[in-house]
Amino acid sequence: MRILMTSESFLPQMGGGEMHVWYLCDRLVKAGHDLTLVTNEPDGPLPSGARPISYKVIRILWGKKNFFHLFKTLWKLAGESDVLHAHFSYRLAALLGIIGLVRHKPVAITLHGRGTLDEPGVQFPYKQVHALYRWFSLNLATVIIATSEDMAAAARPHLCNHEKMLNIFNGVDISLFHPNIPLAQVLADRYKGKKVVVTVRRLVPKTGIHYLVEAMPELIKLVPNVIFIMVGTGRMEDYIRKRIRELKLSDYIKMVGEVDNDKVPQYMQLADVVVFPSTAESSSIACAEAMALGKAVVASRVGGLIELIGKKEERGRLVTLVPWESSDYNAPIRLAADRYTALARIIADSLIEGDTERKNKALLYAQTELDWSVIAKKTVAVYEQSRHH
Structure with a gap:
């Protein structure tokens, strides 16, 4: 199958959405499909440890100067493709939806946070422009793939036809994240005798790392x-460092900064508990990775984290930190004191009890439902369905 993929952002950025696009494209190409990715992300050196890109990537910056070139490129590639697939319900998705409509090509859109959720602090007229991108993206798509039920619920109020929505989670690379990864001796020695809590997240408000501090x-x-x-x-790095100093926690919190992509499994393998205190998540790739390692997980009761862990907490533990369960980027800087206590107690319970049954269920779920090869097969099935729509 010939596939045209678009995504505003891509490598060398390393967020969850960017890694979703990289892995999905990689698995589709390995399955024998012909794929071209068009992105607005400028070129740059890949992060250390990142795997090489095995498909054609065309990088065209968004802007008035480049718009005609971008449109002409998408128009030509769309004519040569069997299916068009946009990530994020944003500018490229809206443009691809229009091109797909005129060219009579099926258009799939995968929802991540960007474009689907309102950005805090965005003022008129940009808020209205973003809403227009979202409306065209969602309503011109043949099929919409939500990465969580939470993301689907956020999109439905903007949709004329709810029946074209379905859910496919983010995936995990089980060749990199599995329980048999040997722990680096230097890390084992450094933290010997410690109960280790790990977060692998960007230090931004929505990830809630400051709450754990x-x-x-x-x-x-x-x-x-x-x-x-x-x-x-x-x-938020400077703010977090300041709070660590003020709370005199330097002996208990180690900020290791950004690590090479191939070393992330080592730090997760070190963990007794991996924590996700977020206020907004679709289906967290990092959470899926922790599950694939067979690690105990504590997560906020928000968004796609609820689906990954299970509403009955069968694959981890959930804690209520904010008074909503739908993803919200507008994360408060501080919480009520009892929420910090609740977070501490649930992490302590997991550390003390070990959570063996939950870890085993999480591992099985990651291996059978979240492997990227499984996600790619589900996506191809959606393509086939959309072509016969």
């Missing part, structure tokens, strides 16, 4: 030998 004094009371390993960087 605030919960640490209570967690230390419950588990005195606990240590928090924080992997990742972001715009």
Whole structure:
């Protein structure tokens, strides 16, 4: 099958949406499909440890100067393709929807947060322009793939036809994330005798890493030998460092910054518990990776995390940090004190009890439902269905 894929952002950016696009394209090409990706992301060196790109990538920056070139490129490639697939319900998805309508080509859209969820602080007229992109993206698509039921629910109010929506989760690379990864001796020695809590997230408001920092004094009371390993960087880094100093937590929190992609499994393998204190998630790739390693997981009761962990918490533990369950980018800086206590206690329970049954169920679920090869097969089935729509 000949596939035209679009995504505003892509490698060398390394967020969840970008990795979704990379893995899906890679698995589709390995399955024998002919694929071209068009992105607005400028070229640059791939992050250390990132695998090479095995398909054609065309990079055209968004802007007035490049618009005609971008449109002409998409128009030509669409004519040569069997199916068009846009990621994010944003500018390229709206443009691809119009081209698909005129060229009589099926258009699939995968929903991530961008475009589907309102960005906090966006003012008129940009808010109205973004809403227009979203409307065209969703309503001109032949089929819409939501990465969680939460993301589907966010999109439905903007849809004229709800029947074209279906859910396919984000995936996990089980060749990289599996329980038999040997732990690096240097890490094993460094944290010997410690109960290790790990986060592998960007330091931005929606990931809620700052909430875990605030919960640490209570967690230390419950588990005195606990240590928090924080992997990742972001715009909240200075604020988080300041709070660590103010709370005198330097001996209990280690900020390791950004690590090479191929070293991420090592840090997760070190963990006794991996924590996701987010206020907004579709279906978190990092959470799926922790599950594939057979790790205990504690996550906020929001968005796609609920589906990954299970409403009955059969594959991990959920904690209520914010008074909503739908994803919301407008994350507060501070929570009520009892929410930090709740977070600390549920992490402590997981550390003390071990959560063996939950870990086993999470591992099986990741291997059978979330492997990227499985996700690619489900996506191809959607393509076939849309071609006969």
